[in-house]
Ligand code: ZN
Ligand code: ZN
């Protein structure tokens with residue numbers, strides 16, 4: 001059994017290669033995340049487990065040696081699974097709110113813990129939901145990868161944020177947030193500490209980003225208030241997605257935080273959602289131009305998609321209230337947008 005990193009000298013990126021991962025189970029008879037299995041036991045509400053079929057592991061061995069320009073390194077790292085509820089069905093808008101808060105605290109604690117390993121450079125929690133995204137287990141769960149390198153997408157974000165900071169002496173993310181809030185056209189929901197919006201430069205039709213309005217770098221920097229308001233906006237966002245077409249919408253949710261160590265004060269924690277639908281019955285397939293060139297095409301105006309998401313948000317707020325949860329923030333209504341009102345006038 002081997003877990004290794006193979007260097008792509010043309011793209012300058014690592015590929016994680018593991019020999020035995022293919023044999024991992026695809027939809028087992030009995031759910032391994034439900035309480036009462038040898039791994040899960042009983043008496044928990046949120047549970048962290050080691051991935052049984054990790055792509056990275058601390059005792060990783062390579063299958064070959066480096067030779068010529070082909071570099072090989074052990075696939076050192078950790079792959080964790082976070083089970084968000086003992087209930088077999090659910091999403092972040094239906095699990096108890098206490099679970100959601102605890103889940104976020106755990107992601108922060110795990111990040112801090114994994115970063116204490118000097119070999120680990122970057123910790124990335126994410127949630128894949130839905131069979132369309134290739135999720136083999138439907139029990140609500142997320143994953144955490146602790147990587148021995150900074151991933152390329154993060155490197156690009158870091159580089160641009162550093163350049164912007166050097167030029168303007170301001171955080172790029174704080175600036176984007178300020179501008180989105182001033183324009184108000186793409187802002188969706190806002191509570192005391194967080195704002196969600198569909199970015200001006202969205203790549204996925206219903207892509208949504210969530211930024212803390214305070215400049216923080218890691219999940220572990222959030223205090224109990226930060227956790228409470230992040231749980232709120234995640235709950236509302238996921239509920240919005242599930243109301244959009246009135247079915248449980250598949251999505252990828254990813255936490256972008258600063259690397260484990262080093263001075264990255266110009267970076268800013270944020271969450272990105274990539275749903276794969278472009279309409280109720282149509283998917284956005286990343287195909288030739290997306291994969292072959294890393295250029296995304298967007299087949300509508302993002303501002304039009306905002307109107308759809310705001311409508312779904314109204315339904316989401318009602319849905320959550322009916323189930324006993326009162327959202328802590330407010331929708332940035334389409335009336336605000338149509339009336340040309342800016343957020344600064346309403347929310348200063
Ligand atoms: Zn289950
Ligand atoms: Zn910032």
Ligand code: FE
Nearest residue numbers: 157256270272
């Ligand atoms: Fe990002």
